[in-house]
Structures are given as structure tokens and as C-alpha cells.
Amino acid sequence: MARISAGIACSHVPAIGAAMDLGKTKEPYWAPLFAGFEFTRQWMAANTPDVVFLVYNDHATAFSLDIIPTFAIGCAPEFAPADEGWGARPVPTVRGAPELASHIAASVIEQDFDLTLVNKMDVDHGLTVPMSLMFGQTQRWPCLVIPFAVNVVQYPPPSGNRCYQLGKAIRRAIESFDQDLNVQVWGTGGMSHQLQGPRAGLINKEFDGRFLDAMVKDPEALTRISRDQYLREAGSEGIELVMWLIMRGALEGPVREVHRLYHVPASNTAVGHLILEPQK
Amino acid sequence: MNLEKNAKPYSDIPGTTVFDAEQSRKGYHLNMFCMSLMKAPNRERFKADERAYLNEWPMTEEQKLAVLARDYNRMISLGGNIYFLAKIFATDGKSFQHAAALMTGMSQEDYARMMLEGGRAYVPVKPKEGV
Numbered sequence: 001m002a003r004i005s006a007g008i009a010c011s012h013v014p015a016i017g018a019a020m021d022l023g024k025t026k027e028p029y030w031a032p033l034f035a036g037f038e039f040t041r042q043w044m045a046a047n048t049p050d051v052v053f054l055v056y057n058d059h060a061t062a063f064s065l066d067i068i069p070t071f072a073i074g075c076a077p078e079f080a081p082a083d084e085g086w087g088a089r090p091v092p093t094v095r096g097a098p099e100l101a102s103h104i105a106a107s108v109i110e111q112d113f114d115l116t117l118v119n120k121m122d123v124d125h126g127l128t129v130p131m132s133l134m135f136g137q138t139q140r141w142p143c144l145v146i147p148f149a150v151n152v153v154q155y156p157p158p159s160g161n162r163c164y165q166l167g168k169a170i171r172r173a174i175e176s177f178d179q180d181l182n183v184q185v186w187g188t189g190g191m192s193h194q195l196q197g198p199r200a201g202l203i204n205k206e207f208d209g210r211f212l213d214a215m216v217k218d219p220e221a222l223t224r225i226s227r228d229q230y231l232r233e234a235g236s237e238g239i240e241l242v243m244w245l246i247m248r249g250a251l252e253g254p255v256r257e258v259h260r261l262y263h264v265p266a267s268n269t270a271v272g273h274l275i276l277e278p279q280k
Numbered sequence: 281m282n283l284e285k286n287a288k289p290y291s292d293i294p295g296t297t298v299f300d301a302e303q304s305r306k307g308y309h310l311n312m313f314c315m316s317l318m319k320a321p322n323r324e325r326f327k328a329d330e331r332a333y334l335n336e337w338p339m340t341e342e343q344k345l346a347v348l349a350r351d352y353n354r355m356i357s358l359g360g361n362i363y364f365l366a367k368i369f370a371t372d373g374k375s376f377q378h379a380a381a382l383m384t385g386m387s388q389e390d391y392a393r394m395m396l397e398g399g400r401a402y403v404p405v406k407p408k409e410g411v
Contacts, residue, residue: 059366060361060364060366084370085370086371087320154299154361192402194400195380196380197297202399203399228289236293236298267376268377268395
């Protein structure tokens, strides 16, 4: 049977992708951030999954204002890196896992979470930047990916609690798949940041610190953070953190913290990263 | 019908416009124009004659003037969403940090320094009574 071996949380700042694509990772501005991911690269090389269930948000790329799915699961055999306005990132095409994706979709819908099914979709920096951070520059990604897009563009996004409960349903779905697959669940985006208006540049280290601690020890507490509280305390774009709760719900129960990173700033954003392993 | 306005506990967050359904309706054509800039041939046509390209879209004159002026705060107040507006500054070859600095009224240098020093501090605002 398929099993979830780890959960990864990671911000997906576009400037990080640009720094990698343009060869700037050794520059003083970027070097400390990328140094923090060296452990991750080694860990990931030793623990490469068969499939990543990758929770991210589309940034007005595959979904315009014409269709805004709250939860959308990518069931296609492949997903091309998108041209977001400055040309597509020079990263490999993402290979999907259509059979597992369709199984998860059906199982989760049967568990009362009504997903949108997507059979054709380009993927933007929300998905490709975490891939680059975890696997580095490569000609071919070392695993299959199921993109799972969450609406955090038009308010209201799904609540943190809804995301956490959905994560639990995704775990049941993955564990009922009849193939011996090593699956990681990634929750991306965040941490505190605001990209718009006169309050742009907001960073709330105290909020982020509490969030990181609770991701490890008390995720139920995080399910009680309201949308309003995210907007106020983590910034208008910090509300992306609800996506981390899908990952944490999928791990359910006690976890071991393998790695933690917190770095300010990457462009406008506080970068947070966790590697969590379920404790049996 | 004023239901939506009454249900906005977030309206007192300083310097912040939440992209909700009301903003989305207001900004539909502005944001869809931005979306069109994801295609290289459209970017070329826009750069060649911005006004003519904007006139192809059923946007308000105010929205078009805000785009021409690259006034991002104005675009946001007229229904623009930052992830859509990003297609404009990407077309201009500018970064998110460039646009963010503009919106705060700071020079890009001062803004970048603020971020390096840990970003803009969070200052709690008491939510409105009765919300």
C-alpha cells in the first residue's frame, strides 16, 4: 500500500526561483537562505519519494477570474512550467501521477470534500520554486508530482480547519491506494508577508515562530486561527499558510521535526521550511 | 442589499485591500487584461502601444489611466489583484519588490533596507466593536 513518509513545509517566493535561474545563489543576499537548504537537499537525496502530493496556490496563472476552484487536483500525466509574464522558468516539465491522483480525488470526494478535477494545467512558481529548493537544478525531476491547487487569491480562501480536515482525508486516500509507493505531502507558501498596498513588507516573526512550533507540537491550535487573524497578523498574502495545514492534517498525530529553517527576507517574504516525519 | 459590506471585519486593517467578491467584480476586466500579458505576442503589442492595447479591453477610463501611470495602489482600489497586476510589472521587467516599494511610497533602496532589517513590524489594530 502507499504510505506517507514525510511532510514538507516550504515558502514559494518567485524571487528564489529567479535567483536560482540567474545563478545568483552565491551572492551575499541569497547565500544564507540557500545554505539553509543544503541539509534539505542531502536529506531529500537520501529520502527521495516516488510521488509528491504538492499543495500550492496558483497565482493567476492556470486560473484567471473565469474559474476559481477552491480545491483543484491535477490528474494529468504532465504539467508544463508556465510563462507568468517573464517567460517560463527553465525547469523540467513536471511528471504527474494520474492513477494515484484519480484515486485520491475519488476517495476524497467520497469523504465529502468536493474537489475540482484538472486534466490540463500549467504550473507556476508556487509549485516549481519548492521543487527547485528541494531538488536543485536538474534536467529531470526525480519523482512524480500531484499538483493540488488551493484558492488563496480571491477571499475567502478555505479555512485552516477545513484544510486540516482535508489533509486527514487525503491521508486515508493515499493509504488506501493499492501500490507500494513512498509519498510525501508538501504544503507551500507563506510565511508572513504582504505584497500589496501601503502595508506591503509586513513581517511578523512572533506569529511565524508560534506557527512553526505549533506545526510540530499542536496543529489543532492552528486550526482555530481565523481568516481575519491571518490577514491582520500574517499579512494579506500570509493567509497562504492555510495550505501548510493540509500537509499537517495528512501527517496526523505526533511528528518528529527533522529540519527547520526561518529566514527573513526573501524579497518581501519571511521564508519558513520544515521537514516532518510521522512518528509511529 | 448591503450584506457584503456589513460582513467585512477586515475593512479596518491599515494599508490593506482584501480582494473579495466585490473587488473581483469591479476589477474583472482589469485583471483579465493583465492575464493576457502572459503571452509574449500580447506583451509585445502592449509595449508597442499601451493605450491602443488597453482600448481593446472593456475597462473603465480610470483603470486604463492607472495602468498607464503604473499606479498600483490605484489599480488595487479599482479592483486589481496583486497577482494579476504582477503581469504588468513582469512585462516591464520589474520585480515584486519594486512594485511593493512603489505601493508603500518608499524608495526601492529604503524598502529593501527595511526588508533586510526584518520587514515592517506588525502593529495590532483592535478589531471594530461588535464584529
